[in-house]
Amino acid sequence: MLSISDVEKRYDATVALSGASLSVEPSEIHALLGENGAGKTTLMNVLDGITRPDGGVIRWRGSEVRIDSPRTAAALGIGMVHQHDRLVAALTVGENFALAGESSFTIPRDEIRDQLADLTDRYGGAVDPDARVSDLSVGERQWVSLLRALTGDVSLLVLDEPTTTLTPLERDRLFGALREYRASGLSVIFITHKLDEVFALCDRVTVMRRGRAVATLAVADTTRSELASLMVGQAVDTDFDKHAVEAGPALLLVEGLSVRGARQTVTGLDLEVRSSEIVGIAGVDGNGQRELVEAITGIRTPDAGSVSFGDGTAGWHAGRSASVARIPEDRHRHGLALGRPLWENLHLGRWHHRGLGNRGLLNRRGARDRSGDLLRTYDVVCSGPDQLAGELSGGNQQKAVLARELGDAPQLVIAMNPCRGLDIAASRFVLDQLLEVRSRGGGVLFVSYDLDEILAISDRILVMASGEVAGQVVPGPQATEEIGLLMGGAVLGGPR
Ligand SMILES: Nc1ncnc2c1ncn2[C@@H]1O[C@H](COP(=O)(O)OP(=O)(O)OP(=O)(O)O)[C@@H](O)[C@H]1O
Ligand SMILES: [Mg+2]
Secondary structure (H helix, E strand, C coil), rough: CCEEEEEEECCCEEEEEEEEEEECCCCCEEEECCCCCCCCCHHHHCCCCCCCCCCEEEEEECCCECCHHHHHHHCCEEEEECCCCCCCCCCCCHHHHHHHCCCCCCCCHHHHHHHHCCCCHHCCCCCCCCCCCHHHHHHHHHHHHCCCCCCCCCCEEEEECCCCCCCCCHHHHHHHHHHHHHHHHHHHHHCCCCCHHHHHHEEEEEEEEEEEEEEEEEEHHHHHHHHHHHHHHCCCCCCCCCCCCCCCCCCEEEEEEEEEEECCCEEEEEEEECCCEEEECCCCCCCHHHHHHHHHHCCCCEEEEEEEECCCCCCCHHHHCCEEECCCCHHHHHCCCCCEEEEHHHHCCCCCCCCCCCEEECHHHHHHHHHHHHHCCCCCCCCCCCEEEHCHHHHHHHHHHHHHHCCCCCEEEEEECCCCCCHHHHHHHHHHHHHHHHHHCCCEEEEEEHHHHHHHHEEEEEEEEEEEEEEECCCCHHHHHHHHHHHCCCCCCCCC
């Protein structure tokens, strides 16, 4: 169906692709694996006509094609769901669908409503055409992008890390949709960092390393350790070194918090994060996690209740103190200034804490020097502190956010999906960093849709459902089942 051969792409000194090749057969789900910065997104952008390659050939159903824009790709039948969605946040879901369709003078609202209803009937998920995209969670936006990519005559669907913000339930729904899609003779290129997903869903797998494909294998004939060593050249340890420590005084105290969000209202929530403690927050996306985090970090004003921090200060400005790190859900909207260089991004909101700002005067040279250290420690693949944040691969952007937030040894970390888009080695590094905060007496509020991550490092786990804490679970053999029940709204017996 598709064969890509010897594609080259270079950005000044950075070689993004060097002789990359990939072929996809009809009716297959083809996994594309590789470390952060291996070239996966770049290769897909070449296929979508967004990035112009320096060399190489693309064949589509046997004949050579030149894809010079997403419109050309769509006309061939290639649908793309990008790593960072390309929806217009200020418009509604329906209006975004209109943008993707035929251009016309008016927006065919009824037509779009019908089209969306058909798509959700077939693939699942409730999508409100009148919801404003900026009010949706990252996971919901991903689902909207998927449905949008599926409109029209698509025979090859490309999904660039579609599962990083999905809960297990949503992921099952997605996998079901993709299997159905494959059964009707269509194909999927599926980019992920999670090996479990490769084994659960895919037929063949191609591993990329430093801009080229190093192997293509049938999933049935390979193993986790073979794939891991093809990707990084070594096996990655997945056991955590977590010492028992006694939790100390409260570093974060949330009392009776009520906050209204666009989609969910949090009501009367109490929460405490103590010193030497990692508190996990589990729950299906959209049950108030985002509103909670935004209220704690000062993005959203609570209607009632209070948020106070360990040093006794209360209110949103305390969230800006140097000892509180905030890792936001959406690195593009709240984490980085994409059009600014890395050295500025690594100091956003931190100039004064680091002694690099004085009454509005900024010590740029000092900041650039400090940036070099941070980029090295956090292993951010880039051409240097002057590179624009928007030019980094998705995983490396995430590492830049982490470098800024965790680089000053914070006392309290509020993290939402901090491992989103990170490869195995980098996720491991981040979870180790959070454990390190705990062992030096800090506290972590760890919100994630990835239960495995939460179970791996949390001391206790609060499950959110419908804007409230449905219950508390301690990691252990029964935890997964208990969390599942609580997510579904069950009330567990026994002492909390
Ligand atoms: N517009 C650009 N300007 C400069 N360098 C770029 C640009 N786009 C990509 N690169 C570089 O090309 C390399 C490959 O990036 P790419 O986004 O394809 O990686 P990836 O495999 O998708 O990684 P991730 O898993 O982190 O998403 C990276 O080193 C990246 O910094
Ligand atoms: Mg990518």
